[in-house]
Amino acid sequence: MLKEIINTHKQGKPVGIYSVCSSNPYVMEAAMQQAQKDDSVLLIESTSNQVDQFGGYTGMKPVDFVDYVKKCSKRMQFPFERIILGGDHLGPNVWQDQSAEKAMSFALEQVEAYVKAGYSKIHLDSSMRCADDPGDNGSALSTETIAERAALLCERSEKAAIDQTSKPVYIIGTEVPVPGGAHEDLDVLKPTSIIDLAETIEITKEAFYNKHLEAAWDRVIAVVVQPGVEFSDTTVVEYDPNSAKELSLFIIQNEQMVFEAHSTDYQRKESLREMVEDHFAILKVGPALTYAMREAVFALASIEEELNPLRKAWTLSRIRVALENIMLENPKYWVKHYHGNEDDQGFARKYSYSDRIRYYWPIPEIETALTQLVKNLSTIEIPLTLLSQTMPNQYWAVRNGLIKASPEDLIRHKVGEVLQMYASATEQGK
Numbered sequence: 001m002l003k004e005i006i007n008t009h010k011q012g013k014p015v016g017i018y019s020v021c022s023s024n025p026y027v028m029e030a031a032m033q034q035a036q037k038d039d040s041v042l043l044i045e046s047t048s049n050q051v052d053q054f055g056g057y058t059g060m061k062p063v064d065f066v067d068y069v070k071k072c073s074k075r076m077q078f079p080f081e082r083i084i085l086g087g088d089h090l091g092p093n094v095w096q097d098q099s100a101e102k103a104m105s106f107a108l109e110q111v112e113a114y115v116k117a118g119y120s121k122i123h124l125d126s127s128m129r130c131a132d133d134p135g136d137n138g139s140a141l142s143t144e145t146i147a148e149r150a151a152l153l154c155e156r157s158e159k160a161a162i163d164q165t166s167k168p169v170y171i172i173g174t175e176v177p178v179p180g181g182a183h184e185d186l187d188v189l190k191p192t193s194i195i196d197l198a199e200t201i202e203i204t205k206e207a208f209y210n211k212h213l214e215a216a217w218d219r220v221i222a223v224v225v226q227p228g229v230e231f232s233d234t235t236v237v238e239y240d241p242n243s244a245k246e247l248s249l250f251i252i253q254n255e256q257m258v259f260e261a262h263s264t265d266y267q268r269k270e271s272l273r274e275m276v277e278d279h280f281a282i283l284k285v286g287p288a289l290t291y292a293m294r295e296a297v298f299a300l301a302s303i304e305e306e307l308n309p310l311r312k313a314w315t316l317s318r319i320r321v322a323l324e325n326i327m328l329e330n331p332k333y334w335v336k337h338y339h340g341n342e343d344d345q346g347f348a349r350k351y352s353y354s355d356r357i358r359y360y361w362p363i364p365e366i367e368t369a370l371t372q373l374v375k376n377l378s379t380i381e382i383p384l385t386l387l388s389q390t391m392p393n394q395y396w397a398v399r400n401g402l403i404k405a406s407p408e409d410l411i412r413h414k415v416g417e418v419l420q421m422y423a424s425a426t427e428q429g430k
Contacts, residue, residue: 005281016425019283019285031419063117090122091153100132144203146204173224222259229264230263231266233354247279283422283426290358297373334356
């Protein structure tokens with residue numbers, strides 16, 4: 001399915017596909033609703049630190065994630081056959097503090113587990129340094145080292161897929177943005193040079209051929225480059241077509257590949273469309289979706305608090321307090337990302353573009369609070385006047401009969417506003 005979309009793009013039609021990089025159930029449900037509306041396929045990806053052979057931070061192994069997506073598709077009555085599963089940043093990412101030999105051993109096990117579980121889009125990312133790699137900590141690995149490791153990962157993937165009718169497609173590239181957004185504020189980013197890009201493709205192809213992976217190389221559909229977009233705690237770097245013009249002209253000459261663009265979160269709708277037209281045909285989005293989900297939950301919490309004096313029989317969810325408390329008790333997911341004094345950090349925990357809050361939704365205390373919020377607001381008819389105040393777009397969706405004023409519908413619609421931008425930019429369903 002994915003290769004067909006890329007082939008269509010290479011034939012001159014500016015179509016693409018967006019990749020939903022999230023395991024959040026509301027995001028999943030909203031994405032399936034959008035794909036159902038567009039009558040399109042849906043690409044869902046899990047990252048190397050999110051899902052691995054040991055469980056990742058979600059507690060899910062690749063086979064568990066596949067089962068999780070299947071259950072969601074059944075719940076939403078969306079055909080699982082129309083879902084493409086991808087593995088993002090597969091490589092030594094999680095084990096960078098280990099020796100290269102140990103880290104790659106784990107990485108090979110990881111990619112094998114993904115492919116055997118049924119993932120069909122594999123991002124081979126060996127761009128990160130391991131503990132005993134030569135050079136300074138901040139220096140980049142050589143293109144040759146990255147390519148050799150990518151070929152090793154591909155070789156293991158191909159062996160894992162030996163009995164599968166449909167073989168995986170691959171994404172390569174050495175200039176890979178940091179997963180989840182930059183750690184510092186940014187103003188301008190320099191796009192990947194075409195000299196570096198040409199070298200990456202040629203050296204990676206050579207590494208594949210050295211391992212007799214010619215057939216796998218024919219299934220390399222995209223290369224990750226820096227198009228000049230990124231987001232950080234407080235900043236979004238907008239796409240500039242002029243800055244990426246050389247890249248766009250270069251990839252036209254390649255008969256099989258397009259660009260995969262990471263960190264496209266928070267770009268304008270017009271920018272996303274420009275990126276697809278410039279051959280960034282795979283657009284990855286993650287934090288922007290859970291950011292929208294968080295906005296919806298905060299708005300619903302405001303409605304709950306406003307109505308609380310009138311509904312003293314219910315137990316107030318206090319979900320915002322619960323989130324703040326759990327983030328302070330367990331700061332490992334945000335402490336390296338949010339800087340400044342306590343007030344600055346407190347603001348970022350709630351409103352940062354990096355949306356580190358997304359790591360806390362699966363924690364039992366937060367799940368309980370969210371369940372209580374949804375339960376409370378499901379027992380009443382949310383006043384339209386209050387909905388207009390807190391969620392004006394959803395207010396009009398309710399007025400126009402597109403959704404019900406239920407908390408679940410309101411959250412999914414809020415997330416769907418982001419997905420709609422990506423569906424429009426990639427011309428899904430057309």
